[in-house]
Amino acid sequence: MKLMTAPSEDGGGAGRVAGLAGVVLCGGQSRRMGRPKAWLPFGGEALLQRVVRRLGEAAWPIVVVAAPGQELPPLPEGVLLVRDPVEGRGPLQGVAAGLDAIAPLAERAYVASTDAPFLHPAFVRRLADLQAGGHAIAVPRAEGHHHPLAAVYACAVRGEVAALLAEGRLRLSTLLERARTLVAEPELLLADPRLRAADPALRSLRNLNTPEDYAAALRELD
Known part of the structure; x- marks a missing residue:
């Protein structure tokens, strides 16, 4: 598949970060929302389209991971689509599928959920800078909670992910404990001007x- 031409790449300023891909997980069942999140209208586009577009300003290529048979809104040319090989195994299975697809193309990926409408490319670049300091994973923590679906993962963690899936240990927090992980508190994130x-x-x-x-x-849409 032909990939979209990238703008200038650098290590963390404007544009796309060299060697950084993006993975967007959209296979959740949206029980609390009551309808598929990927299709929610948001600022003239579907929510999935918005997240892919904003993530694509900082990372490329982009892989969207969907559930088997899930219908999605149209995606830009060059965005790769993969399906969870097993349904119902949660976000760890989605991370595995996304990193497996990305591994031939990039060294690491920012993993996002489909329901992050305010994702900013500067946030992706900052987390990529922090992960590049020798860690396998860089994950934010805010208000006492980790955000593993707003984190940068090295493709090298695929072995740990596969082992956890084989063991039936499906919590992403277990992967954070096994891999060399940098936990980024708000003060560290916002140290970047x-x-x-x-x-x-x-x-x-x-x-x-x-x-x-x-x-x-x-109501907050700008």
């Missing part, structure tokens, strides 16, 4: 889980 200017409230970490979350995000 570019991120501090672009996303001072770290709205990149906002997820839409309920209709109320969705309605509130629409």
Whole structure:
């Protein structure tokens, strides 16, 4: 498949980060939302399209991981689509499928969920800078919670992921414990002046889980 031509690449300024791909997980069942999140209208595009577009400003190629048989809104040329080989095994299975698809093309990937409408490219670049300091994973933690679906993973962790899946240990937190992981608190993230200017409230970490979350995000749309 022909990939879209990338803009200038660098290590963490504007543009795409060299060697960094993107993975967007959209195979969840959206029980609390009550309808598929990928199709939610948001600012003139579907929510999945928005997340892919914004992530694509900082990372390339992009892989979208969907459930078997899941229908998706149209995606830009060059975006790769893979399916979870086994349904119902949660986000760890999605991370495995995404990293397996990315591994021939890039060394690491920013993994996002489909319900992060305020994801900012500056956030992706900052986390990629932090992960490049010798860690297999860089994961944010805010208000006492890790955000493993807003994190950068080296493709080298695929072995650990496969082992956890084989053991039936499906929690992403277990992968964070096994791999060399940098936990990035808000103070560390916002030490980057570019991120501090672009996303001072770290709205990149906002997820839409309920209709109320969705309605509130629409009111904040800029």
